[in-house]
Amino acid sequence: MTVTADGPLPEQTYDVAIVGAGVVGCAIARELARHPRLSVALVEAQDDVGQGTSKANTAILHTGFDATPGTQEARLVREGYRLLGAYAAETGIPVERVGALLVAWDEEQLAALPGLAAKAGHNGYTETRLLGTAELYAREPHLGAGARGALHIPGESIICPWTTTLAYATQAVRAGADLHLNTAVRHVARADGHRLSTSRGTLHARRLVNAAGLHADTLDRVLGHRDFTVTPRRGQLLVHDKLARPLVRHILLPVPTALGKGVLVAPTVYGNVLLGPTAEDLHDKRATGSTAEGLAALREQGRRILPALLDEDVTAVYAGLRAATEHEDYRIAAHPGQAYVTVGGIRSTGLTASLAIAAHVTRLLAGTGLDLGPAADLDPLTMPNLGEAFPRPYQRPDLIAADPAYGTLVCHCERVSRGEIRDALRSTVPPRTLDGLRRRTRARAGRCQGFYCGAAVRELFERGQTGGDTP
């Protein structure tokens, strides 16, 4: 089990190097790690997995009902939905099948609903149903006034994106893949395979997978391709206090119109309520800040969709960049002559499609002449549960009886126990920052943002970091 974050890189030549440890790169590493004969390096510029688009999205497991029929995205989302649903159940990734309501607020949107139902049918999803206002308001009593009807998509689900990415990375590393963090790829040269010049020195690999997300076009150009350009599309989101959770039962989606996609209101598996995202086309791939205008616009829209939401405190504001391209579909392509596979243009659906993309990319790699060798089953994995729909450690008398650390709460707003923090610090892919610890445990993610527990959590983290005793 190897995770490195500093020092020189190993001198060995890997069979495959994957650039980018987002949800897609980690899924590919996990898929390749099923083949024990392959040596796999997962190379990430940041200090943790899932630090780009993967950590800042709407956290929805999509049925693919609204994909453009016939596209690669439509197929991979459909397949991925099934695969990830099963994988989540197996590994304990929290998923709630809350269903979505595409809410029509005017005549034009109402008229668009049957077409969207038909489109879902073309995508192989036939469980949609049109709802009148009576049933809509019965299902969502806190919905703002003026809704005209809705399309119900019962399969749309919410999921924990951090646990998903971390589960893939954990299984990949446990099965022998090397994860190299803080390793930014600067250049790639062809010399008996690929020679990657990185911020931590040179890394050699026979085959290269580009899963660099927002930077996939840059890496693709280094390899001589000009298939697509990534235009980061910023999405700002507001996360509301858990006390808001009873206000909404479904994912409330806007009806896409010519004027744009609009914003959604959705519960999260942690028991919060999301409002967002904005959609701003930018040029700066690092512009992950929120803006006063963006937040004001979201709250204006939220006031209409779910007025009572505005009375609840905001516990997090974040902004993610989607890897939008000029194309309507994913840009996944094999370049056998270069022993290279591009996985570009993976938009917000990438979380859902990740396992299907990984299987597809593995087939493409085999097509470039890579001998995968025999496949073995990965060791089963159980991830710590961050979801409120399933028992958290503090709610499990068996766990507390065996180890009182699970009954000692450190982060009170999110009810995170000392035991969970200790486990995260000792895990296969441990956090390197307090934010990393927050994504793994929810510590400091609640309404007080550390007023009560911040210093205590930091103390446990720093003691764990220095190899000291983590009580």
Next chain:
Amino acid sequence: MTTVRRTDVLVVGAGPAGLAAAARLAAAGAGRVEVLERETQPGGVPRHCAHGGFGTWTRPLTGPGYAALLTDAAERAGATLRTGTTALDWGTGPVLTAVGPGGPETIEARAVVLATGARERPRTARLVPGTRPAGVCTTGELQQAVHLFGQHIGTRVVVAGAEDVSYAAAGTVRAAGAEVVALVTEHPRAQTGRTRAQAARLVHGIPLLTGTTVTELLGRARLSGVRVRHRDGRTAVLSCDTVVFTGDFVPDHELARRGGLTLDPGTRGPAVAGSLHTSRPGVFAAGNLLHAVEPAGTAAHEGARAARAVLDFLAGAPWPGPGVPVTVEAPLRWIAPNRVTPGARATRHVLRTGTPLTRPVLYVRQDGRLLHRERPRPATVLPNRPLPLSARWHDHVDPEGGEIRVSTT
């Protein structure tokens, strides 16, 4: 296995209000009095207020000294303090579920006193835009980091706010050996005593930026600066590696809400009359859960007052009706207590204003009828500073009438 236990009075929160209530109840022979505290040490917020200003004129204390005094008093009176135990939710009646290292338990009580206190609203709730770097905290976290854990907090610190707690935060920053870049307040002047404001500015050389708001946080991994905007439109970037969001207290009311207690829209704490009965029979509330925030001594006095009401209730006094609601008009922000029960023992009210008031007059009306007019002291009332209102008018309230409105016009 969930343990089920019985007690006479269950107090939630071992801060000044909870400890004072427990001490009074145990001393008065209320039976078994138990205090649940989720932190590892009792004392509440004063635990990490290393500065003075606690205790009495004759016996001045630091925060930790005051916390120890109250803890000692409660224990000596015979109350049981159970730290590291978190109250989670409600059963039927005055019954709570809790969890601690010993596992889950259900505690059945004859009466419950909620004293869960208040906290500062963090950057997220204030909707301050920008990046999400490290180095952003509240006074509560800052004080614990410095005074309880001896952690490094950065070198250049901007303090957002200029009220008493903001000056306390600035003091903590200086005690930690770091520089206070500035205090920043949207208000036209500091909301603290003149001596304190002048000492910070003249003795310690800490600039006070009035009419100014923090509009954006900058920096990637670590904060590199904050963008501020003056009321006149000018903007500037203050270079710093830490920003402390101070004040803007709100009640920590999760348990109250989970219990379905009626909340007051102004304070966002449980709605209570001076007797501190909540809308849920058997459940009382005291301290800064009711008014975020008053000084620790006020919270402790209120805890003792809640104890009297609990003792009456245990002796068979009936649960009072909801009382007549008391609301405020802008620029007033809230009033506590915010219910009046005519005929009950009257206690004075405390209010907050959103803007500075010079020589204000408070008018109390019910259904358009003027019940009372009062010119409060001091003559100038600042935001985030107590504004008292007497209870002399309670006898004029029509118990069947509409809500009572308090205004400045």
